[in-house]
Amino acid sequence: MNNPSTQVLSWIIAAVFFVCTKSVGADEMSTAGACERTVEMIITFDGERGFENFASSMKSMGDVISIDAINIPTTEVPDPCAGVTCGPNSSCDKGKCVCRTGYVVLSGVCVACEYDSTRETCFWISMTSVTYKSGERKCQEHGSSVAQVKNINDYNLIIEMLRPHHKFRARETYTNAWISGTVNPIARNSEDTMTQPLYSKWYPDGTYPKNPTTSRTHLALYTDKKGEDYEGMINQNPNKLMYGVVCSYNTMRM
Structure with missing residues (x-):
């Protein structure tokens, strides 16, 4: 089977030959330079490689036909993001809405998320007054669970995330949020407290x-805005309203 570039060249040569035959006659075609005709053709190439193959073949056929110019028309590529409207904390990339750096998509919404040291867990905070159960549902709505504080790194990270949410209404200089875990409230040593x-x-x-x-x-x-000496864990009745809930998302599911 012929190379596609060779086939195209054969068509061009046939077209020129036909034009010349009609113009000067077949007998004169054997005379060098007897036929000079301009033939305009539109050729579609299969990608950049297809054009390179064609150009290479044209060079090898220089004694039969010559090309004065190759005009490659430019085609305006439509913007894939035209008409795409993205939600908060996201932007369009190649026609799709993607979350900005520091955010992950949870149930179609880009939520600010901070990764733990393993980057397997991403913490985010919902600052809406909730009981423990309603906070748990809030996390679950976004494919998450109430966050566990497994080590000092988790603790420091979440505390840092909470600080900007201090309440500055009358006499309220603090904030709080549910985390996962239960305690034995009457225990009197740290070993027996956590369940x-x-x-x-x-x-x-x-x-x-x-x-x-x-x-x-x-x-x-x-x-509390007073500083690190006024920060830590508290135990509370799960039916009491906290200012928010800390959720965690397993990034291995992304």
Whole structure:
């Protein structure tokens, strides 16, 4: 089977030959220079490689036909993002909405997310007054779960994320948010307090819960604008409203 470029050349030579035959006669075609005709043709190439093959073949056929100029028309490529409207914290890239750096898409919404040291977990915060159960549902709506604080790195990262959300209304200089975990509120040593093997740093002095009421079984983080000495974990009744909830998303599912 002939090379596509050779086929195109054969068609061009045949076209020139036909034009010359009609113009000067077949007998005169044997005379060198007897026929000089301009033939305009539109040829579609299969990508850049197709054009290179054609050009190479044309060079090899220089004694039969010559090309004065090759005009390659420019075609305006339509903008794939034209007419695409993206939501908050996202922008269009090649026709698709993608989250900006520091955000991940959760249930179609780009949410600010901070990665842990393994980059397998991404933490984000919903600052809406919620009980523990309603906060849990809030996380689940976005394919996430209430965040566990497994180590000091997780703790420092989440506390840093909470600080900008301090409440500055009358007499409220603090904020708080639910995290995952339950406690034995009447325990009096750090080993017996947590019911799961999670990291703990209790407010205010880092030892064990200061609220021994038996109903205060769930964990939350507390931070005050006064500084690091006024930050830590608290135990609270799960039916009480906290200012928000810390959620975690497993990035291995992305």
